[in-house]
Amino acid sequence: MNNSIDNLAFIVGHYKSGSTWLLNLLSLHPWIRSISETHIFHHTLTASDFRSCTRMLFSGVPWSNGGVFNLVSYRLLNWSKPLLKKWRPGLALSPQDRPISLLDLSILDQFALKRTLLQSTSKEDYCQRFFRFLYDWSQPRGYLLEKSPKNIFYVPYIKSIFPKSKLILIYRDGRDVVVSDQFFKKDYLKKTWSFTESVTAWRRAMEAQISYTEKYDIFNCSYESLLSEGTTVIQKLLEFLELPADASIVQDLLQRSSFRSFTGRDPGQEDRRRFLRKGISGDWQNHFTEEDKKIFKELAGDMLIKLRYEKDMNW
Helix, strand or coil, X not given: CCCCCCCEEEECCCCCCCHHHHHHHHHCCCCEEEEECCCXXXXXXXXXXXXXXXXXXXXXXXXHCCCHHHHHHHHHHHHHHHHHCCCCHHHHCCHHHCCECHHHCCXXXXXXXXXXXXXXXXXXXXXXXXXXXXXXXXXXXCEEEEECHHHHHXXXXXXHHCCCCEEEEEECCHHHHHHHHHHHHHHHCCCCCCHHHHHHHHHHHHHHHHHHCCCCCCEEEEHHHHHHCHHHHXXXXXXXXXXXXXXXXHHHHHHHCCHHHHXXXXXXXXXXXXXXXXXXXXXXXXXXXXXXXXXXXXXXHHHHHHCCCXXXXXX
């Protein structure tokens, strides 16, 4: 079986930095089909065997949506989506315009995917089989696109398996990342959260970004530039992917992937219970204490300067 694929693309940005927005936006392009948060590269390298890796893929990652036991509720949710079209059109998208979930596959296709994965001869073969199956199933005119937050740390591994794949990176002011991470962990996931751990995680991701960008020809854009110069950024990104980038397509992508389209709220209108909380830049100024500023400067202040978010430590 030939499992090689040339038309794959991966979003490799750090979490809470706009990667979900970028995935939703690119999913609307008529030449792209997408899948979200499989964490396949992480799990193939850390799982003890292919069965445990497959178990995680089919029930333990966001792409699985909880697995087959949630199939009925997932289908009911999809059937009800047209009712949301007037208020939150981003949630009423057709399957062709949104990221593919495991539960979009029929039961027979899920079993077929599982069977082919368990026939893998290596970790690399496992990844190739996975993406080949979904590529053939979704039949994109151009790219099959995947996004997982930990992808940034597996860039060499990804390129060793898929040397012709395109890598896309979106990054964000680390102070806003930390604030967004805090609300996501504490209010949305109801988990414990550490300021220092969040800052350190952002720094590690930015170090990987700087290390890999030129070596692996990664397309870089900032969350802030996508907010303020969306048309220019998306035109450049589509040119990088060698996809149609005329003005009507770009405007359609930006309009249908907007914060209002997906939440029914204006940017800045906060809802701490939602994954998409506020949709603005610079919100850290509303939340950082003097102690927070001191700790951030000590742990990652120099990284803000490297990324041109600040000129010095006097902020």
